[in-house]
Amino acid sequence: MGRPLKKKYFGNVTASGQAIIGNAWIQGDTVARPSWIVKQLTSSSYQWLSVNGQGPATPGQCYLVNGPITGPGQANIAVYPYGGEGGGAVAANANLGVYAGTVIVANTGSVTQDYGVGNVLSLTGGTYTGNQQANVTVTSVKVAADNISTAGTRYSVGDTLTFSGAGYSTPVVLTVSSANGTGGITGVNITNRGVYTSAALPADPVASTSNVAANVDANGATFNFVWGINAFSVANIGDYTTLPANPVSLSGGGGTGATINVTYQVSSVQVTNGGSGFDPGNEASVTFGTGNATAVGVVNAAGSVTSVTVISGGSGYVARPTVSLNPISTPTLAAEIYDNTVKNFSGQTWSWLPNGYQLPSPTWAHINTQ
Secondary structure, eight states: OOOOOOGGGSSOTTSTTOSBEEEEEOTTOSSOEEEEEEEESSSSEEEEEESSSOSOSSOEEEEEOSSOOOSTTEEEOEEEETTOOOEEEEEOOOEEEEEEEEEEEOOOSOTTOOOOTTOEEEEOSSEESTTOOOEEEEEEEEEEEEEEEEOOBSOOTTOEEEEOSTTEEEOEEEEEEEEOTTOOEEEEEEEEOOEEOOSSOOOSSEEOSEEEOSSTTOBOOEEEEEEEEEEEEEEEOOOEEEOOOSSEEEEOSSOOOOEEEEEEEEEEOOEEEEEEOOOTTSEEEEEESSSSOEEEEEEOTTSOEEEEEEEEOOSOBSSOOOEEEEOSSOOEEEEEEETTEEEETTSOEEEEEETTSOOOSTTEEEEOBO
16 A cells, blocks of 8 residues: 655644645535545545534544545545646637738739739738738739730731740730731730749730731730739738738738738737746646637746747637636546555556645646645
């Protein structure tokens, strides 16, 4: 059964902190009561005496049980593993930042209002903390619209004009939809808007690099392109208490009218009440009501949660999730106590200390003493 408990930790009910306390239903009593351990009989049974003096006047033997006390001769001793005693900490709903997005409208501006690669664009709307407004960086553009600068000659409906070369990762392709009597182009459809990745846009008017035309002499057409957003990356996720509504308008850069749909991730968590009783130097558990974000609470020397560190913001949030702050472990019930070791009914063991002592590592636990 192991060695007896160190006597300084039980039996001396007149010295503060020197008696183990649990709940025991002593023979001859009608209910379980908070009780002192007076004497160890085995590693899992003890003589108990009620703390408040309302139970039997003489100690009675009770065995530790796994679960609620249901009758005489049963007792419980709560064990608080490292990190398991804190409470009362409260956090506001998590703030959200931009995780990713898709382009809805590339550009509705005029030919002189082009978006360019490298433009940094801010999301409009929503409420954000401090200067934490989200912004995105344009990584590629595409042709959003065109107009004919020079009609050319000898073109036919169905001819295609391709624009490629340096900066184009995908060519722009136009198809002639109408022409006048001399074959001058009067209308085109954009067959492929292309993808352009260089910071310097092609200078208007732009001539095709190759044609597929019914007449080999077709030539001379040039166009003015309006460049809209093809893709972007998130430059600053922001820190929002009220989210911008999708689709989100963008401000800044050379263009106008682009909108995007975005999803969000957890960007920060504000602690409104640090609580007490958390293990100093240890972390608090942070649980989000929805989503897959992960975070930990920072605990100060006084045992309060002072801040939350976001480890992973998760993805796909559409609303701010609720947040719970808890100890990293939960109380358990003792099955055996011997010398400086306590074991629960699952076979886990810890070295233990009375209340008031700081636990040195996760291999330690507290047992209630008074």
